[in-house]
Amino acid sequence: MDTVLVTGGTGKLGKHVVSALKANGAATRAMTRDRFPLRGRVSGDLSTGRGVMEAVRGVDTIVHCATHPRFNKVDVEGTKWLLKAAHGFGVKHIVYVSIVGIDDHPFPYYQAKRRTERLIEESGIPYTILRATQFQELVVAVAHALTKGPIVPIPKDFRVQPVDIDAVAARLAELAAGEPAGRVRDIGGPQAVSLAYAVDAYASVVDRTRRQVQIPVPGKVGAAFRAGMNLLGEDGEEVGESFSHHLVWRVET
Numbered sequence: 001m002d003t004v005l006v007t008g009g010t011g012k013l014g015k016h017v018v019s020a021l022k023a024n025g026a027a028t029r030a031m032t033r034d035r036f037p038l039r040g041r042v043s044g045d046l047s048t049g050r051g052v053m054e055a056v057r058g059v060d061t062i063v064h065c066a067t068h069p070r071f072n073k074v075d076v077e078g079t080k081w082l083l084k085a086a087h088g089f090g091v092k093h094i095v096y097v098s099i100v101g102i103d104d105h106p107f108p109y110y111q112a113k114r115r116t117e118r119l120i121e122e123s124g125i126p127y128t129i130l131r132a133t134q135f136q137e138l139v140v141a142v143a144h145a146l147t148k149g150p151i152v153p154i155p156k157d158f159r160v161q162p163v164d165i166d167a168v169a170a171r172l173a174e175l176a177a178g179e180p181a182g183r184v185r186d187i188g189g190p191q192a193v194s195l196a197y198a199v200d201a202y203a204s205v206v207d208r209t210r211r212q213v214q215i216p217v218p219g220k221v222g223a224a225f226r227a228g229m230n231l232l233g234e235d236g237e238e239v240g241e242s243f244s245h246h247l248v249w250r251v252e253t
């Protein structure tokens with residue numbers, strides 16, 4: 001039985017990845033910064049390197065899902081700690097979850113994701129990189145934040161393609177069980193919709209319907225989102241349940 005370390009294994013995606021790996025018969029270890037981790041978890045901090053060697057010792061495969069708003073420190077620099085440990089212990093496969101459309105996207109978080117991809121690609125460790133569109137949970141969180149006030153400010157002409165987090169987790173678990181495959185086919189949700197539509201759909205489900213005001217977002221970042229760089233391209237694969245299904249079954253109930 002393979003032992004799989006899941007960085008970010010306590011996060012929104014990572015928890016589902018741990019469950020999917022276990023369901024496939026893997027032994028899992030979820031990394032957390034918590035210094036007194038629960039059973040099945042291991043303490044490690046990618047921002048300092050604390051505990052990372054110990055977390056990686058004895059592991060066959062790593063599924064790397066950790067992320068933090070201080071992404072240069074944690075996602076980029078933290079991946080260097082992880083790769084150093086993975087080299088040291090001869091890890092056979094690292095699976096990284098990334099984001100659709102980040103190649104030339106000026107959004108700073110997306111640039112950090114691309115830099116992290118490159119570190120993995122150039123590490124010499126056999127790898128698989130899966131890019132996914134925005135999780136349904138993220139779109140709901142954005143909609144929740146935007147609908148708090150009496151008027152809803154909507155970035156004009158932004159679109160999203162919310163993806164089912166379970167489908168992303170299942171794909172990552174499947175990839176972790178297979179051979180390293182390099183960059184694999186992007187995945188995303190079955191519907192690309194305007195952010196205005198997604199927010200409105202959320203608002204009607206939670207009974208928070210408000211007047212929307214379209215705000216043009218200036219600059220390169222606004223232009224990149226208006227151009228739909230964050231959406232699945234023609235080669236992408238649509239997976240999982242729709243956003244409407246998520247709203248009805250996961251938000252309303």
Ligand SMILES: NC(=O)c1ccc[n+]([C@@H]2O[C@H](COP(=O)([O-])OP(=O)(O)OC[C@H]3O[C@@H](n4cnc5c(N)ncnc54)[C@H](OP(=O)(O)O)[C@@H]3O)[C@@H](O)[C@H]2O)c1
Binds near residue numbers: 047078
């Ligand atoms: N959100 C989206 O729509 C989306 C779309 C495509 C891809 N992704 C990617 O999916 C991955 C997971 O995203 P998510 O939204 O599930 O993240 P999340 O819920 O914010 O979870 C972040 C995880 O990272 C861990 N973490 C944070 N700082 C750390 C540090 N210094 N050292 C070690 N671990 C640390 C946290 O563990 P503790 O708090 O327990 O320490 C937690 O488990 C990310 O790589 C993200 O870029 C996200």
